[in-house]
Amino acid sequence: AGVEGIIEQDIASHDVFIYMKGVPQAPMCGFSNMACAILNLYGVEYGSRNVLADPDVREGVKKFTAWPTIPQIFIKGEFVGGSDILHEMHQKGELKKALEGCKTEE
């Protein structure tokens, strides 16, 4: 469907992509905020889509990943999980590894 196409495009467009509430400069939810904070710490460039602006995508991405909550983070086109998992990966040093080779913010 149309939404799935959008999602496929999104996650291919950047090494790191986040479906979130709000935008990175102004997250509208604590979990989305945390996810962005972690990504900012690593200085990687990431794309984002505000699910609050698009209810079809909000439902679509949950179906796509069979994951019921937002935010949802993709690294190199692959779904890695939500903010809790991102936090855990960061604490364990796994996130650094996962982000190797990803484009960084200049």
Place this chain on the structure above:
Amino acid sequence: MKTLVQAFQAVPDPMARYKQLLFFATKLQPFPVEEHTEENKVKGCVSQVWVIAELRDDKIYWKADSDSQLTKGLAALLVQGLSGCTPQEIVRMPPDFIAQLGLQQSLTPSRNNGFLNMFKLMQKKALDMYMQQQAGSDSEGMAASASSGGDGAAGAGTAEQQQGSSNGNGNGNNSEASATPVADSIQRKLREELQPLRLEVVDNSHQHAGHGGYRGSATYSGETHFNVEVVSARFEGLTSIKRHRLVYQILDDELRSPVHALSLITKTPAEAGMA
């Protein structure tokens, strides 16, 4: 930090800047000996350097110590420049100021590297505080220590176990209508499916009041956001993402409505120190 950078830039020659740095070392506040831990130590530094952070009024105040005068000076610089900043400010600060201080000619490459690593440790500690603020500024202190990532498990253990066992006698579901049907249902299902050694279900909905999902459900009990911590042997061999999926599967009904946010901490008994 800006004022410090300007102060250093105002100093005319590298030798004088170096002396200024050593002077800074003398300004360091005393550092508690018990904080000389691995967790507080800067990795990748030629000397030993320790850093601790304290949160007061939403701002971080730093203390540092080192066994060498030079690194003491560098640490003192960071302590002064970064104290009184919010965690967000520190996390978002790019390391440009390091070059702007104009110390790079006065320091060997390994010293320069160590300085950067000091800053990175401070950013990491600031981030940890930032996330504690985000996840756990509620009145449930247990939830806060639980979501700060694992180390809290031992300390918070007794209180959580008490709560866990009081519900574990099957008294969680009263025969009369419960004021917290969703929380009850979550506990019941997770117990049945995962036989947890520890289960903590905290309703955080009030923290999210005022954004979309909180209002507006016909059977509204306000139970929309939960923090759940589970210790179960059923997580063994599963990656985090698989563990979360398992929990989501068990709680599929609740997640259709009204719950739309579930903060999960999933551990095996070994990971929780309960093996």
